[in-house]
Amino acid sequence: MVPFKMRGLHYRHLCSITYGPPAPPSRNPPHLSLLADQCTSLHQLKQIHAQMIVRARIHDNFAASRLLSFSALSQSGSLSYAVRLFDSINEPNSFMWNTLIRAQAGSSNPRQALLFYVKMRRLCVAPGKHTFPFVLKACSNVMCIYVSRQVHCHSIKFGLDLDLHVVNGLIRAYSVSRVLRDAREVFDEVPERNLSIWTTMICGFAQNDRYGDAIQLFECMLEDGIAPNGATLASVLSACAQSGSLKLGEQIHAYMEENGIELGVILGTALVNMYAKNGSIVKAKKCFSSMRERNNATWNAMICGLAAHGHGKEAINFFKELEQEKVKPNDITLVGVLSACCHAGLFDYGEGIFHSMKELYSIDPKIEHYGCMVDILGRNGKLLEAEQLIRGMIWKADVVIWGSLLHACQSHGNIDIAERAVKEILLLNPNSHGVYVVLSNMYAEAERWDDVVKLRKRMKEGSLKKTPGWSLVNAAT
Template sequence: MLPPKTTFFAKRPLASLPNYTCFPHPAPRSKPPRLSLLADKCTSMHQLKQIQAQMIISGRIHDNFAASRLLSFAALSDSGDLDYALKLFSNTQEPNSFMWNTLIRAQASTPNPTESVHLYIKMRRLGVIPGKHTFPFLLKACSNLRSLECCKQVHTHVLKFCLELDLHVVNGLIRGYSSTDNLNDARQLFEEVSDRNLSIWTTMVCGYAQNYCSNEALLLFDRMILDGFEPNGPILASVLSACARSGCLDLGRRIHVFMDENGIEVGVILGTALVNMYLKNGAILMAQKCFDSMPERNIATWNAMICGLAVHGHAEGALNLFRKLESEQVVPNDITFVGVLSACCHAGLLDFGDKIFHSMRRVYGIEPKIEHYGCMVDLFGRGGRLLEAEELIKGMAWKTDVVIWGALLGACRNQGNIEIAERAVKEILVLEPHNHGVYVVLSNMYAEAGQWENVSRMRKMMKEGNLKKTPGWSFVDGHK
């Protein structure tokens, strides 16, 4: 019921009212922004923790929608913290499906995608119903795991929850089967989709390209064009990346021709993909031509060219390009220095490589990673400075692995230094006790040095440990 209307001010003129002192009305207070909206706008974990503190004080932390915004930033943002997101999740009483999906998505892209599958299993045991957004993230984990059994089990759940017609889910299934070399099931799913979108076409083409089926990839790409689908830049870049990984040069060239014929603008992303594709397939001149014709480049473009030239033994070209990068005041990153140090290894430029390595931290503020140490071990090894290489490994801030000790062992084999090789083998066996390859290398070194007693000892150790050398194999793409 509304209050009765008053006519007091309407009947009495303003001049007849008592002469009270008038105070200005205070400006209306603006409502504080919703904390969940602030969580969407934060740019660092420090800001997120401040927002979380306010949520705790105001009691909003128990609101799943508000808490889910915190979780999303911590789990998915580049400046987030997945471990912190997991703690937030574990302290949530009844996490909603969005929270589950967020963590499944985040874990799918980590070096250990198995955690994504474990989350889904836990989710189902607690009776939480998965939705159409759950399975694409879960299938991404299966793809990264390259687990056919995992894909099949998830496919069963997709059918159970009647999501087999959802295009995003089907796309995830096709990618999952393709990543596990099960192209027949992937193609069957593809053909069963009556209303395909561009993403599904691209996934199937990439599936063939990644599995070295260049003929099938070419035929399907042409069929996609005939069916009226014109791939855009990002999708073409995705296919070109698949060509780079698998060695499908013909498909990469076909895409380049398609781009020229249709006047598709070659921006930074697409241009970098072309450069990378040609370099990975050994087409150095075409890569250089694409690189030179690009009106704009980013550090990824420079890295693709420098690292590609270094890998193919064009050390001088890679180092000249690095000097050009510096002259154009482009800021290098850690990947740039992997390429430069690799070029130094190929050219045997020990002093220059040592100078570049120490300039990383001093000049550019880049902390050398294990890849850079590996390059330096290779460089010292080629120069015969094995003791310095060993000391460099021992002084690393990073945890050593088999690869870097293996690099030292390879250098010892080339230089015939048995003493350091024995120490390297000892370190490798601590990390991988059943690594049979090091026994073979050391045994061969003993044989070359005429130390037949040690050769017999190595063979006896291999026999007692039931260790056998794995036969080598190679793959040749016969497609022309």
């Protein structure tokens, strides 16, 4: 492919350095440098920095690199302090450049990492095999395909495009930018692939809704004799959940049991989610019960799965159990609870949850919560209240929400509100011809034949017709 392609500072507490640039000659032992590796606060680092200046050690790149490493990468450090320290160094070496690019790539402003890389190249500092993975991490966090392609070109120029860490970074950068064609081409061009590269490509497919490709690639990985790890299995289980591949999901679960793979939070949640989404509620509950530790996502998978498959009351019971265990629900949890209330006919309980979201759970209702609430009110016959809720939202209602209100109107025979809902739907999508059919049927049920004739004449004049329905039968089942 051609890409546009770190408590006190006491000498007895010193320990050996296990990473970083090579130590300087033994004639000049780096005692202050070693102390820098034992820092637990920025205040301590500044004291050592001052001593290095006083003892004229600050111009020693090894000593300066230890200060830079702590201030840039430690949770007790300061990235801004690291930048000022870096700027004070006359000739920073590649380790220093890489350290700062690495820190910036994982910061809240990863664009700074890219700017540092540009500065590095303008000063004719050659990037190495450790540079590109950090730069590509910044590309992934920025999600800019054009920058990713430029960095890809640079990796080719320096002969590092087939380095496995660089390849892994390229696949990740292309995948998060949803350019899976380029990601797959990079993957296919690597003569030898390790587990990380297989996993990144499979994750890329799964996270971009290419579930069939994720499953197919996983099968190819197994054929090549590569044993999957937890991240690989979690991604494939996610693909099985979204694509309805219950059989493969069961086989993966069996593989995990046969190989003694521990059911931790991530894998356990992936299994619960896979079984729940595929309607295998008994197995989902069994996996859920066997987990020693659970997080929000685990509870959400169980609650939402139960709600989606008609087990509304059981989903509410799980939510009550969640509250008893002092687990704080998030917005996804409450979408599942509201959906469960809607399907189980627990309208009053659902309204109570919705109106107490901010007060009890510190969660601002999002459009998904409003959509569930409109459905609850509509099923409960509170159509005017549902319409007022829609018009009072801070977001612009979409076709789905107005459509939910329209179908509620059809169920309760409220033509006035239905007409207003149809008008709003057509403003959003003039090609929503199905709403005319719904409204025409409502006129007919109310024996308003003149309105039926007028509406059908309007449909005929506008060459409007109902989109034909279709179904699919799998001959293999």
